[in-house]
Amino acid sequence: xxxxxxVQARGLTKEFVKGRRVVDDVxxxxxxxxxxxLVGESGSGKSTVARLLLRxxxxxxxxxxxxxxxxxSMTSQEMRGIRRQMQIVFQDPYAALNPRMRVKQxxxxxxxxxxxxxxxxxxxxxxxxxxxxxxxxxALERFPHEFSGGQRQRINIARALALRxxxxxxxEPVSALDVSVGAQVVNLxxxxxxxxxxxxxxxxxxxxxxxYLCDRVAVMQSGRLVELGECExxxxxxxxxxxxxxxxxxxxx
Numbered sequence: 001x002x003x004x005x006x007v008q009a010r011g012l013t014k015e016f017v018k019g020r021r022v023v024d025d026v027x028x029x030x031x032x033x034x035x036x037x038l039v040g041e042s043g044s045g046k047s048t049v050a051r052l053l054l055r056x057x058x059x060x061x062x063x064x065x066x067x068x069x070x071x072x073s074m075t076s077q078e079m080r081g082i083r084r085q086m087q088i089v090f091q092d093p094y095a096a097l098n099p100r101m102r103v104k105q106x107x108x109x110x111x112x113x114x115x116x117x118x119x120x121x122x123x124x125x126x127x128x129x130x131x132x133x134x135x136x137x138x139a140l141e142r143f144p145h146e147f148s149g150g151q152r153q154r155i156n157i158a159r160a161l162a163l164r165x166x167x168x169x170x171x172e173p174v175s176a177l178d179v180s181v182g183a184q185v186v187n188l189x190x191x192x193x194x195x196x197x198x199x200x201x202x203x204x205x206x207x208x209x210x211x212y213l214c215d216r217v218a219v220m221q222s223g224r225l226v227e228l229g230e231c232e233x234x235x236x237x238x239x240x241x242x243x244x245x246x247x248x249x250x251x252x253x
Contacts, residue, residue, distance in 0.1 A: 006032045006199050007167055012052050012062035014045075023048050023059070024223040030167070035193065035200040037210035037231065039246060040220035046203045047091075049220070050169045053201070054086055055079060066167070084110075087160040091172040093152035097144040103130075103155055104140040110162040129158045132195075133188060150181035154188065161196065170202045174209070186213055207247045211235045219243050 007030040014023040023045045030036045038046050051057040053064055055071055064071045066082060074082070087110075090096040097106055107126050127137035133154040144152055153173060160168055170189065174182030190213065192198060204210050210217050210231065217234045219227040219242065227240045238244050 004032045005029045006067060007053060007201070008063075008065040009049070009053060010063040010065075012049060012064070013060050014048055014052060014057065015060045021060075021223050023052065026062075026220070026223075026225045028218050028225065028228060030199060030201060032166075032199055033193075033197060034215040035202050035213055037214035037217040038201060038203045038220065039205060039207060039210050039217060041205060041246070044220040045223040046220055047171055050088065050171055050201060050203055054083075054088060054169060056088075084163040085165050086167045086169075087163070087165040088169040088171060089153070089156050089160045089173045092176050093149050093156055094144075094176070096156050097152055099144050102141055102143055106144075106155060107140075107159055107162055110159060129162060130155075132161070132192070133158045148181070149177050150185060153177065153185055157185075157188070157192070161192065164196070165198070167199045167201075170200055172203055172205070175204070175206075189213070205246075206250045207235060208250055219246065 009029070010027050012023055012026040013021055016022050026045075026049055028036070038049065040046050048057065052059045052062075055064070059072070062072075066086065069082065071079065071082065101109070104126060107129055108122070126140055130137055130139055135151065135154055135158070139147070139151075139155070144155070147155065157173075173189070174185050177185060186209065189200070193200060202210065202214055207217075214231050216229065217231050218225055219234065219240065221242045227234055227238060227243050234243060235247065238247065
């Protein structure tokens, strides 16, 4: 794993209601090629942190850097060039796909959103994207409702990788799937990381899942970062009582 810092958050704060901070002074860095797990109970602020990193929401205070670039000072046009490098896979594989679009349109959409000309040989590129996530090219002409939850999440992952990003946020990508299907998706994510040299922020409420997939783990409680360290250290000898409760509350995989 590269020791170069790819993504850095400093003092990230988000106030939705005056006086109530959903994210409160959160700082961490993600090294190139690693998987950082972000864990905590529902409502702890994990997904908001992810959206702030990608500038899908604007922070009230703080700084986000990507390869030493200050993202919060960039114009929307400047951000367009960065967004192709930073993608997200959402939690719900059912809600994330437009039911009126064929898979072919779904996988082509990132090029249109980022105003990029689709690559030469687009059809073969789309077929390759599907094969990469374990689906057959016959899926291109089908609609989302024709697929299972696990297959839909594979399509979501293929869409996230369409522009060949470096950094991918995985926002509870298996929480809506049953255990065996979720395990297959997690193993796929590991394979893709090695194949494409990806850097992940993996958001979850499951400590055992984070321990399996991640290099380091950051623990959030009520909008604040309460513990951060190497996965084995945090899982085997947590400093915080809150982390110990999280570990006790989630069964082993």
